[in-house]
Amino acid sequence: MKDIAIDENFEIIIGARNDLEMVEGRKQFEQSLSIWLTTFFYEEIGTFNSSEALSRVELQVDRIARQNGRLEDISSVVVEPSVDIPDAIDVSVVYLTGETFGLNLQ
Numbered sequence: 001m002k003d004i005a006i007d008e009n010f011e012i013i014i015g016a017r018n019d020l021e022m023v024e025g026r027k028q029f030e031q032s033l034s035i036w037l038t039t040f041f042y043e044e045i046g047t048f049n050s051s052e053a054l055s056r057v058e059l060q061v062d063r064i065a066r067q068n069g070r071l072e073d074i075s076s077v078v079v080e081p082s083v084d085i086p087d088a089i090d091v092s093v094v095y096l097t098g099e100t101f102g103l104n105l106q
Helices: 026-045 053-067
Strands: 002-004 022-024 074-081 089-095 100-105
Touching: 002 026, 022 026, 026 053, 026 089, 026 100, 053 074, 053 089
Parallel strands: none
Antiparallel strands: 002 022, 074 089, 089 100
């Protein structure tokens, strides 16, 4: 699957030839995960102080991975309160290859 590339601020990336950049594969999955988790957090959870926020975010990661056909590529998902940023959640997706994708929801 391909998608239009966006940066960490969710702004569309324009390439050197003034054309839209595209992403695919794992990069596309990670970009989709960032968008869907951010949207889910703000629309469904709303606040970090919710007693079930961590488990709901972890469940959503599993759903997004399943929808994108990536569930079998993932070794584990770690969702925990951020140590560095107050009222934020750190999400880490650990792949079977040992590589990790990290995302901060705040």
